[in-house]
Amino acid sequence: MTAALLIGCDFSSSPSRRKPIVMAEGSAAKGRVLLAGLERMESLQGFEQCLRRERHWVGAFDFPFGLPRELVEHLGWPARWPELIRHYAALSRPAVRDTFAAFCDARPPGQKFAHRATDKPAGASPSMKWINPPVAYMLHAGVPRLLAAGVHLPGLHDGDSHRVALEGYPGLLAREVLGSRSYKSDDRAKQTPERLIARKDLITALEHGQTRLGLRLKVSHAQRDALIDDASGDSLDAVLCLLQAAWAQQQGAPRYGLPLEMDPLEGWIVTA
Structure with a gap:
């Protein structure tokens, strides 16, 4: 019997050749996670096709799966998750930005954004944030496609139990190893030797299983490089x-x- 496929997805709401969606695939056995390969997708259509392939997997996707309940109730949007996602998907990105900006503008300094219950323990940006990082647009591009592909979203929506999608957040695991050290930047000028060393340190820690997940990453020399x-x-x-x-x-x-106490409207970041 072959080990079930695992997927890890680094997402972009506007994928391109310069900034593709990156999908890591692998398997796990006896506490070791074997990286099989990386696939890059330069379009949201490619992402959709990947989700619909006939195969069994459990995947963690780096974008928020829900909006803060406080925000949803304030706006009078649907209070059930599938209906909320369909309502949200029908909005344009400028409409999303204007709606969320108006919400923030009406609130006192330091309390501009509404937060999900999972944001604080995960150290994640609020899912209504539309800039730096634009996670509201990532939700807008990603979650409706998960829903349309018929995948199973535990605690949120029942779908095909052979394709299980969970909300991931790489920063949660990276901070556990590196603390506040940065390991990446899209800006070439900020791609420093310090960040290179941080990536090496992070990979070494993952290979030795030095996180609370207790899993050891297995990669080839070429993959590591x-x-x-x-x-x-x-x-x-x-x-x-x-x-x-x-x-x-x-x-x-x-x-x-x-x-068990996860809010079925907001969702939760796995491992938080």
């Missing part, structure tokens, strides 16, 4: 999500490690 050489960090982020998917697979159905 490729992860280090990608100064954007996109390849490494996909691999960090792959490890989160492996941990979730270990926890198994029905929750895949998600807390």
Whole structure:
């Protein structure tokens, strides 16, 4: 029997040749996570096709799966997850930006954004943020495609139980190893020797299983070099999500490690 496929996805809401969606694929056995390969997608159509392939997988995807309940209730948007996602998908990106900016403008300094319950323990940006990073647009581009592909989203929406999608966040695992050290930048001028050393240190720690997930990453010399050489960090982020998917697979159905008290509107970042 072959080990079930694991997927880790570093996502872009506007993928291109310069900034593709990166999908890490692999498998896990006896506490080791084997990286099989990396696939790059330069379009959202390519992402859709990948989701619909006939195969069994558990995947962690680096974009938010839900909006803060406080925001949804304030706007009077649908309070059930599938209806909320369909409503949100029907909006244009400028409409999303204007709606969220108006919400923030009406609130006091320091409390501009509404947060999900998972944001604080994960150290994640609020899912309504539309710039630096534009996670609101990532949700807008990514989640409706998961829903349309019929995948299973534990705690949010029942779908094909052979294709299980969870919200991942590579920063959560990276910070556990590196603290506040940065390991990546899309800006060439900021792709420094310090960030290169941080990527090497992060990969070494993952290979030795030095995170609370207790999983050891297995990569070839060529794969290791490729992860280090990608100064954007996109390849490494996909691999960090792959490890989160492996941990979730270990926890198994029905929750895949998600807390029982998870808000079924907001979602939760796996391993947070």
